[in-house]
Amino acid sequence: MTDLYDNPTELSDVLDNQRVLDVRVAVEHADVESLHGLLDALHPADVADLLEQISDGTRGRLLELWKGQIDGEVLSELDDSIREDIINRLNASELVNAVRHLETDDVVDLVQDLDQLQQKVILEALEDAERVVVEQSLSYPENSAGRLMQREVVMAPEHWNVGQAIDYLRRQQELPEQFYHIILIDPRMRPTGYVPIGKLLGAKRAVPLQEVTEHSFRTIPFDQPEGDVAYAFNQYHLISAPVVDSDDRLIGVITIDDAMIVQDEQHEEDIMRLAGVGEGSLSDRVAATTKRRLPWLVVNLCTAIMASLVISIFEATIAQVVALAVLMPIVASMGGNAGTQSLTVAVRAIATKDLTTSNVWRVIRREVLVGLGNGIIFAAVLWFVGFFWFGSPMIAWVLALAMVLNMVVAGLAGTAVPVLLEKIGVDPALAAGAFVTTVTDVVGFFAFLGLAAWVLV
Numbered sequence: 001m002t003d004l005y006d007n008p009t010e011l012s013d014v015l016d017n018q019r020v021l022d023v024r025v026a027v028e029h030a031d032v033e034s035l036h037g038l039l040d041a042l043h044p045a046d047v048a049d050l051l052e053q054i055s056d057g058t059r060g061r062l063l064e065l066w067k068g069q070i071d072g073e074v075l076s077e078l079d080d081s082i083r084e085d086i087i088n089r090l091n092a093s094e095l096v097n098a099v100r101h102l103e104t105d106d107v108v109d110l111v112q113d114l115d116q117l118q119q120k121v122i123l124e125a126l127e128d129a130e131r132v133v134v135e136q137s138l139s140y141p142e143n144s145a146g147r148l149m150q151r152e153v154v155m156a157p158e159h160w161n162v163g164q165a166i167d168y169l170r171r172q173q174e175l176p177e178q179f180y181h182i183i184l185i186d187p188r189m190r191p192t193g194y195v196p197i198g199k200l201l202g203a204k205r206a207v208p209l210q211e212v213t214e215h216s217f218r219t220i221p222f223d224q225p226e227g228d229v230a231y232a233f234n235q236y237h238l239i240s241a242p243v244v245d246s247d248d249r250l251i252g253v254i255t256i257d258d259a260m261i262v263q264d265e266q267h268e269e270d271i272m273r274l275a276g277v278g279e280g281s282l283s284d285r286v287a288a289t290t291k292r293r294l295p296w297l298v299v300n301l302c303t304a305i306m307a308s309l310v311i312s313i314f315e316a317t318i319a320q321v322v323a324l325a326v327l328m329p330i331v332a333s334m335g336g337n338a339g340t341q342s343l344t345v346a347v348r349a350i351a352t353k354d355l356t357t358s359n360v361w362r363v364i365r366r367e368v369l370v371g372l373g374n375g376i377i378f379a380a381v382l383w384f385v386g387f388f389w390f391g392s393p394m395i396a397w398v399l400a401l402a403m404v405l406n407m408v409v410a411g412l413a414g415t416a417v418p419v420l421l422e423k424i425g426v427d428p429a430l431a432a433g434a435f436v437t438t439v440t441d442v443v444g445f446f447a448f449l450g451l452a453a454w455v456l457v
Contacts, residue, residue: 020053027054027061035065048077051086063089070094072102075110087114096125103177104130105150105258108137112147137252145229146222148262149243149252152176156209158184158192163205165195178255180239184209189249191242193217219244220254226262231353233259266351269429299434307332307441314449317456323390324452327399331448334378335406335440342367342414343436347429350422364415371411375404394455402448406440413439 019038026034039047051059051074063070063086070090075083075098087095087110099107099122107126111119111134123131133151140146154175156165165182169175181194193213203212216236220229220243232238233256243252311318311328318324346363349355355363379400386396417435418428 016049020050023050023062024054024058027058027065030061030065032065035062036069039066039069044071044073045077047074048079048082052079052082056085059086060089068094068097070098072099072106072110075099076102076106080113083110084113087118092121096122100125103150103152104133104137105148107134108147112138112142141223143226144222145220145224145226145243145254146252148226148229148258149220149222149254150176150258151252152179153183153242153250153253154179154181155183155185155191155250156195158186158210160209161205162200162203162207162209162212165200165209166205178257179253180255181214182209183242183250183253184213185250191217191219191244191248191250194240194242196239219248222246222251227266229254230259230263230266234263300437303434303438303441306438307445310442310445311449314453317449317453321395321452321456323392323395324449327386327395328445328448330382331399331402331406332441332444334403335410335444336437338371338374338407339410339414339436339440340433342371342411343418343432346415346418347432350418350428355419360415360419364412364419367411367415368408369411371407371409372404375407378407379403395452398448398451398455402444402451405447406444409443410436410440 023035023038025031026038039050042050051062054062059082070086075086078086090098095118099110102110107122107130111122114122123134126134137147137149137151152175154169156168160168169182179197181196182200183191184193184195186192193210194217195209195212196214199212199214200209216238218232218236218238218241220232220241222243222245229241233241233254238256238259240253240255242250243254245251314324345367346355349363382403383396383400386399387393390396413436417439418432421428421432421435
């Protein structure tokens with residue numbers, strides 16, 4: 001038997017499951033001391049994971065027993081739906097204490113999802129300077145760099161040297177919890193470069209800061225969409241980047257942790273939308289999940305009806321050659337799978353900006369040729385299947401030709417459809433799947449049954 005210690009992941013799962021079980025038992029027996037022992041030493045992210053894994057009833061009783069212990073970092077780590085539920089269970093003083101020590105970007109992230117009454121309670125509890133900063137951030141467009149940035153910035157005049165910067169940092173009573181650069185500014189508060197902390201500590205005191213700046217420096221406009229911000233961090237290997245207003249003046253900074261959270265959320269969103277389930281989580285209620293999935297199931301029903309209408313056109317042909325009813329799902333299914341493969345590659349390439357106007361025709365041509373190659377391979381296999389199964393070389397040829405045609409169309413549709421949707425402003429991850437499936441089903445049935453009607457009847 002394999003020792004759990006040989007597999008750290010498996011050991012971690014066992015420990016996490018045991019912790020959840022222990023918490024449930026402690027809540028059930030109202031054992032406050034045990035509950036504090038289980039939760040107080042946990043990282044906020046682990047507390048958030050645990051809260052997401054227990055039921056609504058257990059979560060409510062836990063909050064009553066562990067009263068006053070939920071802090072802002074735990075709230076920041078929670079899934080949106082669970083966070084809203086927990087915030088609604090906290091009284092005003094608990095809510096204020098939870099967010100009091102958060103950095104401004106985390107406060108904005110929490111406040112923007114609250115109702116007006118809860119927003120007012122938190123904003124009134126903040127210090128005047130911090131409240132003004134949060135209100136300014138909330139005035140920026142949703143899902144923009146202005147909402148994503150933190151206002152705690154470490155900056156220095158561009159004419160300083162290393163020694164002056166180090167002395168300045170030592171004199172500060174409060175510095176951001178995490179910062180990676182000192183941003184250099186000119187007299188007009190415009191950022192002109194930044195110095196990594198490592199270079200600052202490794203240089204001699206007399207060296208001008210401008211001589212140890214990093215070449216990756218670039219600024220982020222306050223209204224830039226957060227998706228583009230995440231792309232810039234990934235594309236240019238940024239650790240942090242200053243945010244500027246319409247006059248190019250420094251107003252904040254975005255760090256890599258926030259940018260990567262956005263990127264992860266977008267990746268997850270794309271995956272969910274490709275499956276037609278939209279945004280959601282395992283913690284969502286049945287009614288909300290049903291409501292969210294219903295529209296795309298309706299769309300799929302409509303596409304299935306379209307495919308059925310194509311089949312009905314060839315009803316007489318199927319009646320004469322019953323073997324067609326057995327074989328036709330193979331062509332549509334293979335085309336659908338091939339189309340989904342091309343679609344997934346195209347949607348991901350659009351999201352990462354790898355698929356552009358300059359290379360779209362080359363990518364489409366490649367996917368069509370891939371479809372042709374795979375179509376020929378599977379056509380050869382299915383020719384033998386059709387021949388030995390039904391003893392008819394004509395059925396075998398019809399099946400093989402339909403397979404080639406539908407695989408080519410699948411490669412074309414899987415790439416062209418998301419590109420066209422993106423051009424007209426429709427999210428390809430959300431809508432492309434239904435269109436591609438419709439194309440491959442309709443073409444697959446029509447090609448197979450149409451060839452059969454032409455050749456066999």
